[in-house]
Amino acid sequence: MTWKHIAATVTGISHLNRNEGGQDYCRVQVVQFGDREYFIGLVADGAGSTADGGVGAQIACDTILGCITVSIRDTGELSGISHEDVEHWVSAARDAIARQAEMSSKPLREYACTLLGAVIADNHARYFQIGDGGIVIHEEAGYTAVFWPDQGEYANTTYFITDEAFLSHLSQQSSASPPDEIALFTDGLQNLVLSFSRKVPHDGFFKPLFETLRKSCGGENPILTEQLRTFLTSREINERSDDDKTLILATH
Template sequence: MIGKWRWAAARSIGTSHLKNGTPCQDYVCAKEFLTRHGSVMAAVVSDGAGSASHAEFGSRTVCIGLLKSCRAFLFDAALAELNEDVVWDWIDATRETINVKASFAKVRPRDFAATLVAVLVGEEASIVIHVGDGAAVIRRSGCDEWEVPYWPYQGEYASTTSFVTDDPHRGSW
């Protein structure tokens, strides 16, 4: 499967950001990992919270942190071995990186608030990782219909969601 992956990404600054003079707070990255168990394509998207003063750094940290965790995992294990506990460890590690950056910048971790949607696709398994109000769509082999494996999370109040910087109890998202 080497060299068969193609990906495209786009991000655009919103009108409210233009009006307020704030930067685009979204980030996206993808990487193909060539492992001894086969090729794995990882794509990660993060939407920084508009209310967070350092959201553009939060979304970039979320994307890059998840890819680093994925690379370290795939060095020793197959994608099919990935489980929820390992993914929670990845999210916890990313949150800790944000906590360190926030401490250094003398701001709250919430100032780096960002969501997470990641898709890891290998020859034998596919995984969707999701925190917040984003969504991923998939199309199964031999099927024409697109599916949403996990719907966006809407918080208790209108226009609220969860962020990687939140410290929830596992299983609450």
Template sequence: MGLGVTWRVVAGSAAGTSHSATGLDCQDSCWAQVDTPAGKTAVLSIFVADGAGSAKHGGEGAELAIKAAAEFMQKKAALPEFGLGDDFAVDCVMGIRAVLFSAAEKAKVRAREFACTFLGIVSTNLGTLIMQIGDGGIVVDIGNGLEVPIAPMSGEYANMTHFITDEDAVDRLESHAFSKPVLKAAAFSDGIQRLALQMDTNTAHEPFFAPFFKVLSTATAEQEDQLQDALMRFLNSEAVNERTDDDKTLALAVLI
């Protein structure tokens, strides 16, 4: 696969019914983009962050995390070449932590008040890297069907997880590299987790993903503009809200 490799992407976040009912904004944030620097291969990046409900600035933390990851990615994409491995994941997380700790210092609060989870997928024609701190999930197809290479992380107790602002965040960071571009990819916050995964076996729930990937891979240029609206309608649908009252984020990509 040469310079022509590229992806079609769509991503969205929607407030959960528990937040809407109390007038709270959505505390999830996401990013899905394909960068094509002049004369270079395309770079896919997907990032998802879920602000901690117990953190005063959790939603802002999630937004800042996504912005920092996107800026880190754009700097990398501008380089002649870069490797997709553990070092990349650690550098990305350290960059995000620096932004969150700086925001906390400015607000005169502990970094914990900007706590959020963080999930990332980066892919080029040479390979793919996934990385994760906290719950939510990443599903990829590298050529062997849908797989969940990193088990969603829960903390010591139910409804507990790990956050990028935690002291041991870099130790908790899980990353997984592949030597091929990703054919299909999805990242989602824990609001979607029970719909998207078979939790007992930690496998992808194929019927959940099949319609999304089909639409993404077959969409015409005209339909492409409507993908975002269709995803938001799904995230706000009764069928989804009956299953979860949490904020919901889903970001998807298909190699085209």
């Protein structure tokens, strides 16, 4: 199994107009242990109401990436990773954010961020999410959302890894049938790529992007990455969402 993947994070015009930096962050890595290859995709979105949500997002992704690689190396099989293992990854990320907050003498909530992740091998896949944004996969039946964005009890709210009850909002799913395509994205794109009335992804958004990616060379493609960044900052997209936007696309 050889993965092709691209990823881009762009700052929303709402942040740019206020001379602020973006709050999204992502990590993509393909690792090999023995004769098996693993795709890892992680996305986090810092809360817009915080000063350091983007820092929290980076710490969360970087910490969990390390935890995942250790778990895969130790177990030797993705199917051997348990629900409790994923809770450990997320808890380790929260602890790392808490240490940063303590060193900076800031409240933990200033580093609030959502979290989405996927780990895929040739015989297994595992997904997890806290908060909004989404993970869309393609299987024989077509495109489907693994989880629906968890937007909280009130409008424009969601849940974060820094919440006191963060584990109660951790959604998990595993499958013995890995997808051939996967997309992970933050909430800046969810209203564009998901039909909330029908609870399905918009095929018309994903199909052209994946068709282009499938025709590319293996691994990471800098040219397509730049084209994706240009697309995410286009007038067409910005007119529909002024928030930060992150999108990971991967196929094998």
